[in-house]
Amino acid sequence: MISITQRLSALVGETFAAEGLDAALGAVRVSDRPDLAPFQCNGALAAAKAAKMNPRQLAEGLKARLDALDAFDDVTLAGPGFLNLTPTQTFVEGLLAELVSDSHGGAYLRTDPEKVILDYGGPNVAKPLHVGHLRSAIIGQSLKNIMRRAGDEVVGDIHLGDWGLQMGQLIAEIRRRQPDLPYFDEAKTDGFPEDSPVSVTDLAEIYPAASGACKEDPERMAEAQQATAELQGGRPGYRALWQHFIDVSHAALETDYGELGVQFELWRGEASVDPLIQATVERLEAKGLLVESDGARVVEVARDTDKKDIPPLLMVKSNGSVGYGSTDLATLVERADEGFARCIYVVDKRQAEHFVQVFRTAARLGLYEEDHMEHAGFGTMNGKDGRPFKTREGGVLRLADLIDMVVGKAEERLRENDRDGDEVPADRQDVARMVGLAALKFADLSNPRTTDYIFDLDRFVAFEGKTGPYLLYASVRMRSVFAKAGTTIEEAAKGTIQLTEPAEIDLASVMLGYADAHKAAYERRMPHLLCEHAYAVAQAFSKFYAACPIANEDNITVRSSRLALSAATFRQLADILAQLGIAVPDHM
RNA sequence: GCACCCAUAGCUCAGCUGGAUAGAGCGCUGCCCUCCGAAGGCAGAGGUCUGAGGUUCGAAUCCUCAUGGGUGCGCCA
Secondary structure, three states: OOOHHHHHHHHHHHHHHHOOOOHHHHOOEEOOOOOOOOEEEOHHHHHHHHHOOOHHHHHHHHHHHHHOOOOEEEEEEEOOOEEEEEEOHHHHHHHHHHHHHOOOOOOOOOOOOOEEEEEOOOOEOOOOOEHHHHHHHHHHHHHHHHHHHOOOEEEEEOOEEOOOHHHHHHHHHHHHHOOOOHHHOOOOOOOOOOOOOOOHHHHHHHHHHHHHHHHHOHHHHHHHHHHHHHHHHOOHHHHHHHHHHHHHHHHHHHHHHHHHOOOOOEOOEHHHHHHHHHHHHHHHHHOOOEEEEOOEEEEOOOOOOOOOOOOOEEEEOOOOOOOHHHHHHHHHHHHHHOOOOEEEEOOEHHHHHHHHHHHHHHHHOOOOOHHHEEEOOEOOEEOOOOOEOOOOOOOOOEHHHHHHHHHHHHHHHHHHOOOOOOOOOOOHHHHHHHHHHHHHHHHHHOOOOOOOEEOOHHHHOOOOOOOHHHHHHHHHHHHHHHHHOOOOHHHHHOOOOOOOOHHHHHHHHHHOOHHHHHHHHHHHOOHHHHHHHHHHHHHHHHHHHHHOOOOOOOOHHHHHHHHHHHHHHHHHHHHHHHHHOOOOOOOO
16 A cells, blocks of 8 residues: 555645645655654755755745645644644544555555565485574575565575585595495496485585585595596486485475475476586577687676676686576576566575676576676674674584573573463463574564674574563563453454554554555565564554553544554555564464 | 675664765663563764775765785686
8 A cells, every 4th residue: 555655745846846846755664753743854955955955945835835734733834844743533544544544454455466476495415404404595585575576476496516616525524434335336326225325314414524525635626626627527326326315305395494484386496407507508609609618618707897807707617517506597597588677586695796708698698687687685684793703612503402491491481471360371382382483584674684794692592672572571461451341453453443542542653654665675675674663563452552542442433433543454464464474473 | 817796883784876973683781560471672982984096066985005804716506
């Protein structure tokens, strides 16, 4: 629906136009000075500059026109030309009535939805999820929800890292350890065992060992590179062994992501596009884009206008194997063929240059316009010391362990809050899980996507203030109010809302900003903007709750109005929390 | 070496295309449960927005320089 600021902007824009000014300058926003008025328009200053007029005088003219409208209780002129706007209670009530009856719950809905594919996984097979995987999973899932709510058709692809050097490292390492396995018999081409010779636990141990060995020993590295090239070349034993890696990892990853409430519609990987690589190389060749360079084949993507050197995209390595530039490009070929209008990558921002290379190459191939491929990068995650996060023991913190810590903390808190005589709720474990995950997700999502991430355990397990549990608490109190009133949300929502108390008007005004927040979060791919709004709503409700009796109100009309306001609040908050991937318990 | 990003309250961070008295959470001080859930509400203290210039009627925001951090720069992904 149209938000209150959009509605006001339209009104003020018309007066700007009537004065012969640019209507766009009539943009109204929530005031920086709520003590003066709830809304403001600073456009007169810019308009005066453009028209070379006196801003104060120009604003006087605008004020006179605005005064004539019945939407405003008060229009004041302040400073050099600020317009402070106080809409009438009737105006706000009218919009709130629209919000309540809006079939889309007041959320933003785009008119021309797109078919989008979102990449927000990228875990390597063989490596258990650790805290570093949290951001892409949480942000990606949330963006998917936000975009779907705005009308887009969005598909999430986990895009496993299953085709690069790490695969060769694993194969080479296992070959050293168990050379007698049938996978290493070059003469053997089929009939390999169905059961995997390694478990995920094995892989979790083998991977770092292999990776470390390659780092130290050039000979081991050469072995791994050779194995990678042979795997990609189709050596049957290697393929069979590799398939085991994928299978055992898939099962483990599905569980881990499931714990977080993160789902993928597509479980593809870099290897999925292997069959397309050759054709892609040929397409590049046909366009004359491939260049020989140091034994490798690359695509030049640098431009004169670049401020920095953009190295060419490495398409085929000198030993014939392919890197992630090639697979990512081939993936775009596949996605374009499948009819996706837009591709978004939720990947660590340090890979920005890589995406520039791939996107430019894809654009030259005519796969996509450049602005239809986005790298929604996120900040790198460091410890409190500003360096990559490590546990006290110096290892990586597994995501599953982090979740256990947060849930454990939530359970502790639930225990403390037990009132005397209360039975221990049978669903305490479930509630603790919801509270813990809410804390974890909100702590992550409420940071702007692009800024660096300081991993702070204390913040993740905090339940007071601007946290996930605060939002749940507000929701739970609303539910509690309906129970106390002996009604349901559906029934309560039918009441007519009349705003009288300041806390009621404030709450309504905040809620009327939903479409703005959702739209901004959508357009900028920034879930934290939606978090801000959710917090503002919960906060406005808490004030309203403290200031006004709801179920306890004697006046039946007022009571019904407040219950209806609470129902509208509950629905909006629930709608937002769903987009953030946060589940709301019945009690806590 | 070259390039990009960042520097805001004791701590962690917001601050949209330049606009009024720079916000929030935590922490700190003081109040509020005979009244719908105190994981809450109210009030308060706390800032030369790293420094120096510049553009502008107006700069945390734009430009230049300096200092201090971070990151990237073809055969890892």
